Amino acid sequence: MRAVAGQPVHRARGPAGLAAEGLVEVQRNRGAQVRKVSMAEAVEITEVRMVVEGLIAARAAERVTPEQATELDEIAVLMRRAVDAGEYRRYSDLNVRLHALIRQIAAHRTADRIVETLRGQLVRHQYMVSLLPGRPQTSLPQHERIISAIRDHDPKAAETAMRDHIASVIEALRSMDYLGGV
Numbered sequence: 001m002r003a004v005a006g007q008p009v010h011r012a013r014g015p016a017g018l019a020a021e022g023l024v025e026v027q028r029n030r031g032a033q034v035r036k037v038s039m040a041e042a043v044e045i046t047e048v049r050m051v052v053e054g055l056i057a058a059r060a061a062e063r064v065t066p067e068q069a070t071e072l073d074e075i076a077v078l079m080r081r082a083v084d085a086g087e088y089r090r091y092s093d094l095n096v097r098l099h100a101l102i103r104q105i106a107a108h109r110t111a112d113r114i115v116e117t118l119r120g121q122l123v124r125h126q127y128m129v130s131l132l133p134g135r136p137q138t139s140l141p142q143h144e145r146i147i148s149a150i151r152d153h154d155p156k157a158a159e160t161a162m163r164d165h166i167a168s169v170i171e172a173l174r175s176m177d178y179l180g181g182v
Contacts, residue, residue: 042125043173049118050166052111053099057146057162058155059106068105069151075101076147083136091140092130098143102150102162129172138168 037045064072075098082091103112119126129135142165149157 046170054159054163056106056111057158060102061150061155061158072147091136
């Protein structure tokens with residue numbers, strides 16, 4: 001459980017706050033339980049993420065500084081090294097770092113809050129996608145295209161690259177559902 005200022009999340013937000021974010025279900029006389037997200041709902045949530053993260057990538061392309069572009073490039077190099085070395089857990093951590101940096105560059109607080117809420121609902125499914133054979137090799141060139149478009153200050157290309165990337169996540173989710181993976 002994540003902590004906020006030393007307090008567990010349930011104390012910081014309370015069950016009602018977590019329920020409002022779609023993270024838990026509050027049941028009378030039973031308390032709060034982590035809400036299970038079906039595969040169909042995971043696809044729908046990811047479709048919304050695709051649109052919002054496309055907006056974020058476009059905004060990042062408009063705002064990126066030379067220092068931030070260098071940091072994006074450094075993450076790309078580390079991601080490539082992780083894939084080449086078969087260090088998929090490291091790659092997954094770098095993926096989270098990359099998306100967080102893009103949101104930071106974009107500085108769109110509302111979009112950032114929306115994505116964080118959506119990601120919170122998808123933790124289990126995102127983990128399963130990261131374990132799919134070949135997934136890092138598929139997503140690495142997508143991430144490199146996103147980084148390139150942001151670095152080149154090309155909002156349309158950044159939005160398209162991000163949407164294409166998230167669309168491939170949707171396809172991965174659908175393949176897991178087809179295979180009975182979750």
